[in-house]
Amino acid sequence: MRITVDGETLAGEAGQTIAGVLLAAGRRSWRRAPSGAPRGVFCGIGVCFDCLVIVNGVRDVRACRRRAQEGDIVTTQSRTEAP
Numbered sequence: 016m017r018i019t020v021d022g023e024t025l026a027g028e029a030g031q032t033i034a035g036v037l038l039a040a041g042r043r044s045w046r047r048a049p050s051g052a053p054r055g056v057f058c059g060i061g062v063c064f065d066c067l068v069i070v071n072g073v074r075d076v077r078a079c080r081r082r083a084q085e086g087d088i089v090t091t092q093s094r095t096e097a098p
């Protein structure tokens with residue numbers, strides 16, 4: 016299964032979450048808090064919302080809860096951006 020993250024193709028296993036694919040690719044963070052601090056997986060169970068990404072144009076998707084699907088287009092986002 017392959018997804019695209021900020022234009023880069025990443026391979027994952029069926030059933031992995033988007034966060035799982037990102038972590039397996041060596042990414043520890045993919046978002047910035049308003050302070051500029053890096054954010055990625057914190058709780059890993061859908062509670063903290065630190066892992067938010069845009070998936071196929073939908074903002075604020077929790078990467079730790081969303082299973083990656085073949086062909087997903089993932090874009091990183093920041094709380095400092097305008098919606």
Ligand code: FES
Pocket residue numbers: 055056057058059060061062063064065066067077078079080
């Ligand atoms: S890591 Fe906490 S909601 Fe995803």
